[in-house]
Amino acid sequence: MPSVTIYSTPQCPYCRMVKAFFDRKGIPYRDINVAEDRKAAEEVVRISGQLGVPVTVVDGEVIVGFDAQRLNELFGAPKRGPVADVMILGAGPAGLTAAVYTARKGLSTLVIAQNIGGQALESWAIENYMGFRMVKGDDLMKRFEEQVRELQIQLELDGVLSLGMADGLFVVKTATERSFSARSVIIATGKHPRSLGVADEEKFIGRGLSICSTCDGPLFRGKTVAVVGGGNSALQTAIEMSGIAQTVYLIVRSTLRCDDAYLEIYRKKENIVTFTNVEVSRLIGEKFLTGIAIKDRKTGEERELALDGLFAEIGWLPNTGFLDDLVTLNQEKEVIIDVNCHTNVPGIFAAGDVTSVKGKQIIIAAGEGAKAALEVYEWLVKEGATGAAPPA
Ligand SMILES: Cc1cc2nc3c(=O)[nH]c(=O)nc-3n(C[C@H](O)[C@H](O)[C@H](O)COP(=O)(O)OP(=O)(O)OC[C@H]3O[C@@H](n4cnc5c(N)ncnc54)[C@H](O)[C@@H]3O)c2cc1C
Incomplete structure (x- = not known):
């Protein structure tokens, strides 16, 4: 061993x-x-x-x-899996919900994802998912995962590098050099955080620059950190870190644009120091991040802030890089779907934050995942491509 x-x-x-x-x-x-x-x-x-x-x-x-x-x-992991009825890419709220629906319809279901839970894992207080007055993202996703694990669903933790077509099947190649085939696909790969766009970001990831406050927050106990952003995610992180760190700088490009519920808690936090109309212009440090420079967007004046940790919460980009030109994307690089989660390619469906649907919320992603799954089932039955029972 x-x-x-x-x-x-x-x-x-x-x-x-x-x-x-x-x-x-x-x-x-x-x-x-x-x-x-x-x-x-x-x-x-x-x-x-x-x-x-x-x-x-x-x-x-x-x-x-x-x-x-x-x-x-x-x-070790098997190099090639059997052909599935449906291959679901992503295991956030959209992918996990879709998996429960397709498995309950009797479709052989394969889920390939880099993590289980997606972005919801990063939220410490979800107050708008029905059935829960308030729930931690991690706890909610644990429940989603439990429900998936009770069913016959093949779950592969891996990164999807490409999606293509061969011999009438959809084929995925993964980061561990495996390939998986299926008769249909649901793209539910969500989105990832936008980078700050300053030099040395890669170098400082895990060395003071964190992309998961829920994971790394406790390592900054009693220290000074900064959160960049002015939306709900940034406010959530700043509030969370105000209970752990000694001082939290909130670096806002223009003004705060977030829900009143977060503003109310934020205003009571005396250790959050807010800078508005500024942007991060430099990351400072040798091996570890020791500070940042922020620049006033009107005057151009720059000042340095000494700190131990930095959390960037400045928006998101859809995870569609692996698709090349297979399905049509919009200007934001989101997968364009119709009201029933169909892409422009028959047999490929999409759901959740990765799509052109405007609302980016857990309840919407889960609902869209369910819709996509039902459409997949109907499509496979019409195509005569599954042994599952036809719709009642
Ligand atoms: C800090 C924070 C707080 C939030 N708070 C709330 C809230 O209070 N209420 C609310 O409703 N919403 C909230 N949201 C938004 C919510 O989490 C998202 O709308 C929701 O998670 C979208 O679900 P999804 O399944 O579409 O995508 P995601 O959750 O992004 O899941 C995507 C999945 O795809 C996988 N994936 C991506 N690329 C690949 C690849 N190439 N190969 C394999 N797998 C891949 C990921 O590993 C993941 O499993 C919050 C988000 C954040 C970040």
């Missing part, structure tokens, strides 16, 4: 996924909670050079983040 140690924090969804990977393989591991164990928190930075979790050590090899590709390389 390999020796496996996982450094994690309790609220980190990616840590949960790493642990689920080893649980599924039946491989025991030592789990160290760095939110409680200060020494371990220092150790994880020393061995990985990162200010972020999860960090997994397998027989001395340090694996940073939830790196499904490296884990599959080390512990």
Whole structure:
């Protein structure tokens, strides 16, 4: 048996996924909670050079983040799966809901995703998903995942690199050099955060610049951090970090544009210091981020802020890079769908934040996932391409 140690924090969804990977393989591991164990928190930075979790050590090899590709390389995964009725790309609210619907219709269902839960994992307080007065994104997604795991659904943690067509089937190639085929596809790959557009961003990711406040927030206890953005996501992160960090700078390009519910909580937080009409002009630091420069958009005046951590919450781009020209996209690079989730290619459907549908919310993504699944079923039955029973 390999020796496996996982450094994690309790609220980190990616840590949960790493642990689920080893649980599924039946491989025991030592789990160290760095939110409680200060020494371990220092150790994880020393061995990985990162200010972020999860960090997994397998027989001395340090694996940073939830790196499904490296884990599959080390512990093996079948190179080619059987042909599925439907292949769902993405396991956020849209993909997971679609999977439950297609599996319940008797379709053989394959889900391929880099993580389970999608963006909702990043939200610490969801107050607009019906049935819950308030629920943490991680908790809500755990419930989605449980419901999926109760059904006959093949779940593959992997990155989709391309989607194409061959011999009348849809074929996906993945980051671990596997290929999967299906008779139909639902694209539910959501969106990813926009970058700040300043030099050295890549260099500082995990070294002070975080893309998951839920995961890495506890590592900045008592420190100074900045959150960039003026929308709901930025406010959520600033409020969350105000309970962990000593000081939170909120860096807003124009003015705050968020829901009143967040504004009300934000106004009560005395350790959030807000700068409006400014943008981040430089990242400062050698190995780790130690500060940023912000520039006044009217006067051009620049000032430096010393800090330990930076959270960028400045908007999103759809995850459609792997599609090339296979389906039609709009100007924002979102997949164009009709009211029933059909793309311009018969057999390819799409749902959730990756699509041209305006509302980007969990309840909408889940609803669209359900709609796409029902359309897939009807399409497969019409095509005579599935053994599942016809619609009642
Ligand atoms: C901080 C934050 C707070 C939020 N708060 C709320 C809230 O309070 N209420 C609300 O309704 N909404 C909220 N949202 C928005 C909500 O989370 C999204 O609208 C919703 O998650 C969209 O679901 P989705 O399934 O379409 O996409 P996503 O959630 O983005 O899921 C996409 C899935 O696709 C996978 N994927 C992407 N690219 C690839 C690839 N190439 N290969 C394999 N897999 C891939 C991802 O791993 C993921 O599993 C919040 C979002 C954020 C970031």
